[in-house]
Amino acid sequence: MKRINYTFLFLLCAVLPFISCGSSNKNNAQENETEEQALVKAPDFNADSAYTYIADQVAFGPRVPNTAAHRSCGEYLAKKLEGFGAKVYNQQADLVAYDGTILKSRNIIGAYNPESKKRVMLCAHWDSRPYADNGEEKYHHTPIDGANDGASGVGVLLEIARQIQQKAPAIGIDIIFFDAEDYGTPDFYQGMHQANTWCLGSQYWGRIPHVADYKARYGILLDMVGGKNATFYYEDYSKHTANKAMKKIWKTADKLGYSNYFIKQDGGSVVDDHMYVNQLRQIPCVDIIDYNPNTDTGFNPTWHTIDDNIKNIDKATLQAVGQTVMTVIYNEK
Numbered sequence: 001m002k003r004i005n006y007t008f009l010f011l012l013c014a015v016l017p018f019i020s021c022g023s024s025n026k027n028n029a030q031e032n033e034t035e036e037q038a039l040v041k042a043p044d045f046n047a048d049s050a051y052t053y054i055a056d057q058v059a060f061g062p063r064v065p066n067t068a069a070h071r072s073c074g075e076y077l078a079k080k081l082e083g084f085g086a087k088v089y090n091q092q093a094d095l096v097a098y099d100g101t102i103l104k105s106r107n108i109i110g111a112y113n114p115e116s117k118k119r120v121m122l123c124a125h126w127d128s129r130p131y132a133d134n135g136e137e138k139y140h141h142t143p144i145d146g147a148n149d150g151a152s153g154v155g156v157l158l159e160i161a162r163q164i165q166q167k168a169p170a171i172g173i174d175i176i177f178f179d180a181e182d183y184g185t186p187d188f189y190q191g192m193h194q195a196n197t198w199c200l201g202s203q204y205w206g207r208i209p210h211v212a213d214y215k216a217r218y219g220i221l222l223d224m225v226g227g228k229n230a231t232f233y234y235e236d237y238s239k240h241t242a243n244k245a246m247k248k249i250w251k252t253a254d255k256l257g258y259s260n261y262f263i264k265q266d267g268g269s270v271v272d273d274h275m276y277v278n279q280l281r282q283i284p285c286v287d288i289i290d291y292n293p294n295t296d297t298g299f300n301p302t303w304h305t306i307d308d309n310i311k312n313i314d315k316a317t318l319q320a321v322g323q324t325v326m327t328v329i330y331n332e333k
Helices: 025-036 047-059 068-083 147-166 200-207 236-241 243-256 273-281 315-330
Strands: 087-096 102-112 119-125 172-178 219-223 232-234 262-266 285-289
Touching (some): 068 102, 068 147, 087 200, 102 147, 119 147, 119 200, 147 172, 172 200, 219 273, 219 315, 232 236, 236 273, 236 285, 243 262, 243 315, 273 285
Parallel strands (some): 119 172, 119 219, 219 285, 232 262
Antiparallel strands (some): 102 172
Protein backbone atom coordinates (compact mmCIF):
# COMPACT_ATOMS: atom_id res chain seq x y z
CA MET A 1 0.00 0.00 0.00
CA LYS A 2 0.73 3.58 -0.46
CA ARG A 3 2.26 6.51 1.27
CA ILE A 4 0.67 8.17 4.27
CA ASN A 5 -0.59 11.66 3.55
CA TYR A 6 -0.13 13.54 6.79
CA THR A 7 -1.80 16.71 5.47
CA PHE A 8 -5.45 15.78 5.07
CA LEU A 9 -7.44 17.89 2.62
CA PHE A 10 -9.39 20.44 4.61
CA LEU A 11 -11.90 20.74 1.76
CA LEU A 12 -13.07 17.13 2.21
CA CYS A 13 -16.55 18.11 3.30
CA ALA A 14 -16.94 20.44 0.33
CA VAL A 15 -15.79 18.00 -2.34
CA LEU A 16 -17.74 15.09 -0.84
CA PRO A 17 -21.16 16.63 -0.17
CA PHE A 18 -22.74 13.32 0.75
CA ILE A 19 -20.56 13.09 3.87
CA SER A 20 -21.82 14.49 7.14
CA CYS A 21 -18.79 15.88 8.94
CA GLY A 22 -20.75 16.63 12.10
CA SER A 23 -22.94 14.43 14.27
CA SER A 24 -26.36 15.21 15.61
CA ASN A 25 -27.48 14.67 19.18
CA LYS A 26 -29.71 11.89 17.87
CA ASN A 27 -26.76 10.06 16.35
CA ASN A 28 -24.74 10.51 19.53
CA ALA A 29 -27.60 9.09 21.60
CA GLN A 30 -27.89 6.09 19.29
CA GLU A 31 -24.14 5.42 19.54
CA ASN A 32 -24.25 5.65 23.33
CA GLU A 33 -27.20 3.27 23.43
CA THR A 34 -25.36 0.80 21.20
CA GLU A 35 -22.23 1.08 23.35
CA GLU A 36 -24.17 0.15 26.48
CA GLN A 37 -25.62 -3.00 24.99
CA ALA A 38 -23.85 -6.26 25.71
CA LEU A 39 -22.02 -7.77 22.76
CA VAL A 40 -23.39 -10.91 21.16
CA LYS A 41 -20.64 -13.50 21.34
CA ALA A 42 -19.20 -14.28 17.93
CA PRO A 43 -17.59 -17.61 17.02
CA ASP A 44 -13.99 -17.97 18.17
CA PHE A 45 -11.52 -16.73 15.58
CA ASN A 46 -8.67 -19.20 14.99
CA ALA A 47 -5.36 -17.37 14.46
CA ASP A 48 -3.55 -20.64 13.66
CA SER A 49 -5.92 -21.18 10.77
CA ALA A 50 -5.46 -17.61 9.49
CA TYR A 51 -1.69 -18.02 9.74
CA THR A 52 -1.88 -21.16 7.59
CA TYR A 53 -3.80 -19.29 4.89
CA ILE A 54 -1.12 -16.60 4.90
CA ALA A 55 1.64 -19.20 4.61
CA ASP A 56 -0.24 -20.87 1.74
CA GLN A 57 -0.33 -17.59 -0.20
CA VAL A 58 3.34 -16.83 0.42
CA ALA A 59 4.28 -20.35 -0.73
CA PHE A 60 3.15 -19.51 -4.27
CA GLY A 61 5.85 -16.85 -4.45
CA PRO A 62 5.35 -13.10 -4.95
CA ARG A 63 1.80 -12.58 -6.22
CA VAL A 64 2.64 -9.98 -8.83
CA PRO A 65 0.15 -9.66 -11.71
CA ASN A 66 1.17 -11.39 -14.95
CA THR A 67 3.12 -14.14 -13.13
CA ALA A 68 2.42 -17.83 -12.66
CA ALA A 69 2.43 -17.37 -8.87
CA HIS A 70 -0.29 -14.75 -9.19
CA ARG A 71 -2.46 -16.94 -11.39
CA SER A 72 -2.07 -19.98 -9.12
CA CYS A 73 -2.84 -18.03 -5.97
CA GLY A 74 -5.94 -16.55 -7.59
CA GLU A 75 -7.26 -20.03 -8.25
CA TYR A 76 -6.49 -21.02 -4.67
CA LEU A 77 -8.39 -18.06 -3.23
CA ALA A 78 -11.45 -18.57 -5.43
CA LYS A 79 -11.59 -22.27 -4.56
CA LYS A 80 -11.19 -21.52 -0.85
CA LEU A 81 -14.14 -19.14 -0.86
CA GLU A 82 -16.23 -21.59 -2.86
CA GLY A 83 -15.25 -24.39 -0.46
CA PHE A 84 -16.38 -22.21 2.44
CA GLY A 85 -19.85 -21.90 0.92
CA ALA A 86 -19.65 -18.48 -0.72
CA LYS A 87 -21.18 -17.56 -4.05
CA VAL A 88 -18.03 -16.62 -5.92
CA TYR A 89 -17.68 -13.89 -8.53
CA ASN A 90 -14.51 -13.40 -10.56
CA GLN A 91 -13.79 -10.05 -12.16
CA GLN A 92 -11.15 -10.42 -14.87
CA ALA A 93 -9.81 -7.12 -16.17
CA ASP A 94 -6.87 -5.69 -18.08
CA LEU A 95 -5.68 -2.74 -16.00
CA VAL A 96 -3.01 -0.24 -17.01
CA ALA A 97 -0.07 0.20 -14.63
CA TYR A 98 1.86 3.44 -14.04
CA ASP A 99 4.34 2.55 -16.83
CA GLY A 100 1.78 1.36 -19.36
CA THR A 101 2.11 -2.33 -18.51
CA ILE A 102 -1.17 -4.21 -18.99
CA LEU A 103 -1.91 -6.13 -15.80
CA LYS A 104 -4.02 -9.27 -16.14
CA SER A 105 -6.00 -8.68 -12.96
CA ARG A 106 -8.64 -10.55 -11.04
CA ASN A 107 -10.90 -9.32 -8.27
CA ILE A 108 -12.34 -12.27 -6.32
CA ILE A 109 -15.62 -11.86 -4.44
CA GLY A 110 -17.34 -14.30 -2.10
CA ALA A 111 -20.96 -13.46 -1.22
CA TYR A 112 -22.82 -14.92 1.77
CA ASN A 113 -26.60 -14.66 1.95
CA PRO A 114 -26.57 -12.78 -1.37
CA GLU A 115 -30.35 -12.21 -1.30
CA SER A 116 -30.18 -10.03 1.81
CA LYS A 117 -30.26 -6.26 1.33
CA LYS A 118 -28.61 -5.84 4.76
CA ARG A 119 -24.93 -6.21 3.89
CA VAL A 120 -21.43 -5.47 5.15
CA MET A 121 -18.38 -5.80 2.91
CA LEU A 122 -15.00 -7.03 4.13
CA CYS A 123 -12.01 -6.53 1.86
CA ALA A 124 -8.26 -6.82 1.44
CA HIS A 125 -5.83 -6.81 -1.48
CA TRP A 126 -4.29 -10.12 -2.51
CA ASP A 127 -1.50 -9.05 -4.86
CA SER A 128 2.03 -8.29 -3.66
CA ARG A 129 4.39 -5.48 -4.59
CA PRO A 130 6.80 -6.03 -7.49
CA TYR A 131 9.41 -3.79 -5.85
CA ALA A 132 11.13 -3.81 -2.46
CA ASP A 133 11.61 -0.08 -2.99
CA ASN A 134 11.59 0.90 0.68
CA GLY A 135 14.61 -1.25 1.45
CA GLU A 136 18.20 -1.32 0.27
CA GLU A 137 18.67 -0.01 -3.27
CA LYS A 138 20.03 -3.34 -4.50
CA TYR A 139 16.60 -4.88 -3.78
CA HIS A 140 14.47 -2.15 -5.32
CA HIS A 141 13.52 -4.32 -8.30
CA THR A 142 12.96 -7.46 -6.19
CA PRO A 143 9.32 -8.56 -5.69
CA ILE A 144 8.32 -8.97 -2.05
CA ASP A 145 6.53 -11.88 -0.39
CA GLY A 146 3.87 -9.53 0.97
CA ALA A 147 3.11 -11.76 3.96
CA ASN A 148 1.85 -8.77 5.92
CA ASP A 149 1.13 -6.31 3.11
CA GLY A 150 -1.58 -8.26 1.37
CA ALA A 151 -1.61 -11.86 2.56
CA SER A 152 -2.40 -11.07 6.22
CA GLY A 153 -5.71 -9.38 5.44
CA VAL A 154 -6.66 -12.16 3.05
CA GLY A 155 -5.74 -14.81 5.62
CA VAL A 156 -7.93 -13.20 8.27
CA LEU A 157 -10.84 -12.97 5.83
CA LEU A 158 -10.49 -16.61 4.76
CA GLU A 159 -10.74 -17.66 8.40
CA ILE A 160 -13.83 -15.45 8.78
CA ALA A 161 -15.29 -17.12 5.68
CA ARG A 162 -14.69 -20.52 7.24
CA GLN A 163 -16.49 -19.41 10.38
CA ILE A 164 -19.42 -17.94 8.43
CA GLN A 165 -19.97 -21.28 6.71
CA GLN A 166 -20.34 -22.92 10.12
CA LYS A 167 -22.49 -20.21 11.69
CA ALA A 168 -23.85 -17.37 9.61
CA PRO A 169 -24.37 -13.85 10.99
CA ALA A 170 -27.79 -12.20 10.71
CA ILE A 171 -26.81 -10.14 7.66
CA GLY A 172 -25.26 -10.69 4.25
CA ILE A 173 -21.48 -10.53 4.02
CA ASP A 174 -19.33 -9.91 0.97
CA ILE A 175 -15.65 -10.78 1.13
CA ILE A 176 -13.71 -8.99 -1.61
CA PHE A 177 -10.11 -9.63 -2.56
CA PHE A 178 -8.92 -6.67 -4.64
CA ASP A 179 -6.13 -7.13 -7.15
CA ALA A 180 -3.44 -4.76 -8.49
CA GLU A 181 -3.41 -2.65 -5.34
CA ASP A 182 0.34 -2.62 -4.86
CA TYR A 183 1.61 -1.92 -8.39
CA GLY A 184 1.81 1.84 -7.78
CA THR A 185 4.56 4.12 -9.02
CA PRO A 186 7.91 3.34 -7.34
CA ASP A 187 10.11 6.13 -6.02
CA PHE A 188 12.86 5.26 -8.50
CA TYR A 189 10.57 5.77 -11.53
CA GLN A 190 11.69 8.69 -13.70
CA GLY A 191 8.28 9.48 -15.15
CA MET A 192 5.18 11.12 -13.70
CA HIS A 193 4.03 10.01 -10.24
CA GLN A 194 0.26 9.82 -9.75
CA ALA A 195 -1.72 8.68 -6.70
CA ASN A 196 -4.28 6.80 -8.81
CA THR A 197 -1.65 4.29 -9.99
CA TRP A 198 -2.35 2.44 -6.73
CA CYS A 199 -5.48 0.41 -5.95
CA LEU A 200 -6.32 -0.39 -9.56
CA GLY A 201 -8.53 -3.37 -8.66
CA SER A 202 -10.74 -1.41 -6.28
CA GLN A 203 -10.98 1.44 -8.79
CA TYR A 204 -12.25 -1.05 -11.36
CA TRP A 205 -14.70 -2.64 -8.90
CA GLY A 206 -15.92 0.76 -7.78
CA ARG A 207 -16.93 1.61 -11.35
CA ILE A 208 -18.14 -1.89 -12.27
CA PRO A 209 -19.18 -3.77 -9.09
CA HIS A 210 -19.72 -7.54 -9.15
CA VAL A 211 -23.49 -6.98 -8.97
CA ALA A 212 -25.30 -3.98 -10.42
CA ASP A 213 -25.94 -1.07 -8.04
CA TYR A 214 -24.11 -2.81 -5.19
CA LYS A 215 -24.76 -1.33 -1.74
CA ALA A 216 -23.56 -2.10 1.77
CA ARG A 217 -24.02 -0.50 5.18
CA TYR A 218 -20.26 -0.06 5.40
CA GLY A 219 -17.02 -1.79 4.55
CA ILE A 220 -13.96 -2.86 6.51
CA LEU A 221 -10.60 -2.95 4.74
CA LEU A 222 -7.79 -5.02 6.27
CA ASP A 223 -4.29 -3.98 5.23
CA MET A 224 -1.13 -5.06 7.07
CA VAL A 225 -2.95 -6.73 9.96
CA GLY A 226 -0.40 -9.40 10.88
CA GLY A 227 2.75 -7.57 11.87
CA LYS A 228 4.57 -7.83 15.16
CA ASN A 229 3.75 -5.06 17.64
CA ALA A 230 1.08 -3.72 15.29
CA THR A 231 -1.03 -0.73 16.29
CA PHE A 232 -4.15 0.48 14.53
CA TYR A 233 -4.92 4.16 14.87
CA TYR A 234 -7.87 6.13 13.46
CA GLU A 235 -7.04 6.49 9.76
CA ASP A 236 -7.96 10.05 8.76
CA TYR A 237 -9.95 9.39 5.58
CA SER A 238 -11.94 6.72 7.44
CA LYS A 239 -12.53 9.18 10.28
CA HIS A 240 -14.11 11.70 7.92
CA THR A 241 -16.11 9.31 5.76
CA ALA A 242 -16.88 6.27 7.94
CA ASN A 243 -16.61 7.62 11.48
CA LYS A 244 -19.61 5.79 12.94
CA ALA A 245 -18.43 2.38 11.70
CA MET A 246 -14.86 3.14 12.71
CA LYS A 247 -15.81 4.06 16.28
CA LYS A 248 -17.94 0.90 16.48
CA ILE A 249 -14.92 -1.24 15.55
CA TRP A 250 -12.56 0.42 18.02
CA LYS A 251 -15.15 0.24 20.84
CA THR A 252 -15.64 -3.45 20.12
CA ALA A 253 -11.90 -4.06 20.23
CA ASP A 254 -11.75 -2.25 23.56
CA LYS A 255 -14.52 -4.42 25.02
CA LEU A 256 -12.72 -7.55 23.84
CA GLY A 257 -9.48 -6.51 25.52
CA TYR A 258 -7.55 -5.43 22.42
CA SER A 259 -7.10 -1.74 23.25
CA ASN A 260 -3.30 -2.20 23.05
CA TYR A 261 -3.77 -2.89 19.32
CA PHE A 262 -6.65 -0.55 18.49
CA ILE A 263 -5.44 2.86 19.64
CA LYS A 264 -8.09 5.56 20.02
CA GLN A 265 -5.87 8.26 18.57
CA ASP A 266 -5.50 9.85 15.15
CA GLY A 267 -3.06 8.41 12.63
CA GLY A 268 -2.32 9.54 9.09
CA SER A 269 -4.43 9.53 5.94
CA VAL A 270 -3.60 6.68 3.56
CA VAL A 271 -4.30 6.22 -0.16
CA ASP A 272 -5.80 2.75 -0.01
CA ASP A 273 -8.69 0.69 -1.40
CA HIS A 274 -11.18 2.15 1.10
CA MET A 275 -10.95 5.55 -0.61
CA TYR A 276 -12.20 4.20 -3.94
CA VAL A 277 -14.91 2.10 -2.28
CA ASN A 278 -16.18 5.33 -0.77
CA GLN A 279 -15.61 7.71 -3.67
CA LEU A 280 -16.95 5.44 -6.42
CA ARG A 281 -19.68 3.49 -4.54
CA GLN A 282 -20.49 5.97 -1.73
CA ILE A 283 -20.00 3.19 0.82
CA PRO A 284 -18.34 4.27 4.08
CA CYS A 285 -15.29 2.04 4.46
CA VAL A 286 -12.90 1.79 7.41
CA ASP A 287 -9.21 1.10 6.85
CA ILE A 288 -7.75 -1.08 9.62
CA ILE A 289 -4.07 -0.56 8.86
CA ASP A 290 -0.93 -0.82 10.95
CA TYR A 291 0.29 2.69 11.77
CA ASN A 292 3.66 3.14 13.46
CA PRO A 293 4.35 6.71 14.63
CA ASN A 294 7.99 5.81 15.30
CA THR A 295 9.04 5.03 11.71
CA ASP A 296 9.82 7.46 8.89
CA THR A 297 7.11 5.94 6.70
CA GLY A 298 4.46 5.58 9.40
CA PHE A 299 4.23 1.87 8.56
CA ASN A 300 5.63 -1.39 9.88
CA PRO A 301 9.44 -1.53 9.39
CA THR A 302 9.03 -4.45 6.94
CA TRP A 303 6.80 -2.39 4.62
CA HIS A 304 7.87 -2.76 0.98
CA THR A 305 11.06 -4.59 1.91
CA ILE A 306 12.23 -8.17 1.47
CA ASP A 307 11.62 -8.64 5.21
CA ASP A 308 7.86 -8.70 4.67
CA ASN A 309 7.84 -12.47 5.01
CA ILE A 310 6.09 -15.17 7.01
CA LYS A 311 8.69 -14.97 9.80
CA ASN A 312 7.40 -11.53 10.72
CA ILE A 313 3.74 -12.51 11.06
CA ASP A 314 2.37 -12.49 14.61
CA LYS A 315 -0.59 -14.70 15.46
CA ALA A 316 -1.54 -12.45 18.38
CA THR A 317 -2.10 -9.56 15.97
CA LEU A 318 -4.18 -11.78 13.68
CA GLN A 319 -6.27 -12.83 16.68
CA ALA A 320 -6.94 -9.26 17.78
CA VAL A 321 -8.04 -8.14 14.32
CA GLY A 322 -9.95 -11.29 13.39
CA GLN A 323 -11.92 -11.55 16.63
CA THR A 324 -12.76 -7.84 16.56
CA VAL A 325 -14.06 -7.90 12.99
CA MET A 326 -16.04 -11.08 13.58
CA THR A 327 -17.65 -9.64 16.71
CA VAL A 328 -18.63 -6.51 14.78
CA ILE A 329 -20.37 -8.36 11.97
CA TYR A 330 -22.08 -10.89 14.29
CA ASN A 331 -23.56 -7.96 16.21
CA GLU A 332 -25.17 -6.46 13.10
CA LYS A 333 -28.94 -6.87 12.92
